[in-house]
Amino acid sequence: MKPLLLVAGAVLVLGVAELARLQLLAALWIPFAMLLFLVAFPLYAVTGRSTLFWGLFDLNLSPTRRMPVRHYFVTLSAFFVAGSALCLIQLVIKSGPERFQIPQPHLPGWVSEYLMFGLSTRGWRVAIPVVEMLLFSAYFASFAIVTSWTQDKTRSLARMIAGVIAALATGCAGVWLAVQFASEGVRNAATATVNTAFVRWLGPGFESHWAGHLSALLASFLAIALYAGLGIYGRSALGKMSTVAALIGPLMLVLVLGWVGSGMEFFLGRWHIPLLLVVAVLGWINSRFPWTDHTYDLLPRNQSIAQPPHTVLTAGGRNCAILVASAGGGIQAAAWTAKVLEELRTSDFGDDFHHALCLISSISGGSMGSACYVNWLSRGCPANGIKPFDAASDSSLDEVSWGLAWPDLLRVLLPWPIRIDRAVAMERAWTGNVGSKTVNSALSDWNTDAAHGDLPAVVMNSTMVEVGGPLLLGTTDVNGNKDRKSNCWWDGDRLHVDQGTKLDVPVVRAARLSATFPFVTPAARPMKADHEPHMMDGGFYDNYGMATLTEWLDQALTEQARTSVPGSEAVKRILILQVNGFPPANFDPPAPTANSGGWISQLIDPVEILVNVRTAGQVSHRDAELGLLKGKWKALGIGIESVNFELLHEDAPLSWHLMPKQKAAIDAAWTRDDKVKEARDTVEKFLKASPPPRAAAAELKLEIA
DSSP, X not given: OHHHHHXXXXXXXXXXXXXXXXXXXXXXXXXXXXXXXXXXXXXIIIITTOTTTGGGGOOOOOTTOSSOHHHHHHHHHHHHHHHHHHHHHHHHHHHHHHHHTOXXXXXXXXXXXXXXXXXXXXXXXXXXXXXXXXXXXXXXXXXXXXXXXXXXXXXXXXXXXXXXXXXXXXHHHHHHHHHHHTSHHHHHHHHHHSOHHHHHHHOTTTSTTHHXXXXXXXXXXXXXXXXXXXXXXXXXTTTSSSOOOTTHHHHHHHHHHHHHHHHHHHHHGGGTOOHHHHHHHHHHHHHTSGGGSOEEOOEEOOSSOOBOHXXXXXXXXXXXXXXXXXXXXXXXXXXXXXXXXHHIIIIISHHHHHHHEEEEXXXXXXXHHHHHHHHHHHTTOOTTSOOHHHHHHSOOHHHHHHHHHTHHHHHHHSOOOOOOOHHHHHHHHHHHHHTOGGGGSBGGGGHHHHHHTSSOEXXXXXXXXTTOSEEEEESBOOOSOTTSTTOOOEEHHHHSEETTEEEEOBHHHHHHHHTXXXXXXXXXXXXXXXXXXXXXXXXXXXXXXXXXXXXXXXXXXXXXXXHOOTTSOOOOEXXXXXXXXXXXXXXOOOOOOSOOOHHHHHHHHHHHHHHHHHHHHHHHHHHXXXXXXXXXXXXXXXXEEEEEEEOOOSOOOSSSOOOHHHHHHHHHHHHHOHHHHHHHHHHHHHHHHSOOOOOOHHHHOOOOO
């Protein structure tokens, strides 16, 4: 909650400044915030090992260039942010009093001389600001160098430093061009061509300091050129091995918003119009344009029918079954899910595990991991293809960051129809990581294989924002009492219908909708459907996948008991694998402290309890539902066991990037963790007790009407 308190304090200070008519201070908060970002953001992300931001500073060296291009452009972007902030500070202090109609502040002589940067080409007036830009950008880049090298010391430290030095040299060349542009001769020529009526319309603060505004105009043009160039390249490189580094995205956001916000603050300050009010009005206007909302496209649906739970449970003549509940948690959950399933299939139990596995209920990152695994199975487990763990653990943070800083930012600033967003960019990254475009096929293409037992059925869980209930995107049917009016459970067959025509989503989109975590990827609604709720992360309803699994299994066993013939084969033994990519939550209350919290705590506590009770409540419901299900069917002669594959690695990223040491920790956990070994032994004992039949696939296929 500390960042929230800092924001609240900043807002309070700005409010006091505005009430006191200290408009000069109020107008400077944006460029000062830009400099604060360069100093504080890397410090917070790297030294605190922020689960959301630390991975941004792990810059893999470009595989297609001899020089580390990613370090070059990160440093150059930081240089532009620092230069823009310093330029804006000087311009506001020199021109602000005239613009805001307030007295000129009394500044020491050396400060006044320093503020002449941009208006003069002599001596230290230029040298000192350039040194400041170099220090800010080199400081920011040093965190990327240290993180990249310490994570993998086979990377060339010299090449990283060379990339940073090259960027600093490029930045200095840009400053030299700006100074030449601001020279007296060029300045006089430019001023002579400016329409005096236009300058008068701009009002005080522009005409008397036009040279400084010309320098700022050139700096903004250079910033726009850098922003446009990186954006165009990033668009062309979506899903490819080398694209725009993720760390550039936040820098570009700060750069663009800094220029736009400072420009609006300076221009509107003459009439004392608060910037936040203008932002609120523009936000309301932006929301009136229908194309500013985030949507996702639908595909024609495969004609095969998603079979009910009992059909899938007994497919292939199973006499024992394994079901998987894969929890959410970003890329670590995806990698751990893929690791567990891949190892159990290839290294440990082979066909026995494959024939017994009948359902994977997944959430968020777990959905991405299960999609990688089932897609790999559907392609025949190619030995020379990309393995599920490699695909699931490969980063997609570059594409997400690009989508946020380019198409989504433009969607906010210029309400124009833009079909791509950061979620679509993430889908492109996942497709490239898998190495196969089969994940772009309709999810319903797997229905028949799931019904025949050739593939495990999958259910990827999302949450509908407007309803609060789950949306199940899968290859098997979960009834969920659909006819009951109060029922909040929906599935893709029920939701993705356009005037009677059933539609579908690609496999990769189903995983993305299940993993739509706030701010990382946007909530989106289906296009051209009878109902258009917005989809968010499935973890809001159930982050462990157990709610769907227990409902599905109870339906399957109920139908089996109702239709089975005495003496016939039936599934009597069931093993539930709980795959959790995060350490177990600690629900011990904190130790007593002398600090009572005060009124700030009273304001924050309602939000904090909503966040914390979601985890505590879901764990309680998960365990209670599973216990009730075991007790119910044990009395009827069906044994349900459960085992937990839990990754105890504390350094868990919530973003979509795993650093080399984090990947190594997952490999180490599989081979060395005692609890994981115990879980593997449990699976082995289960399969040896009653191995599933190994009849030929043609003999095992069911006749599905």
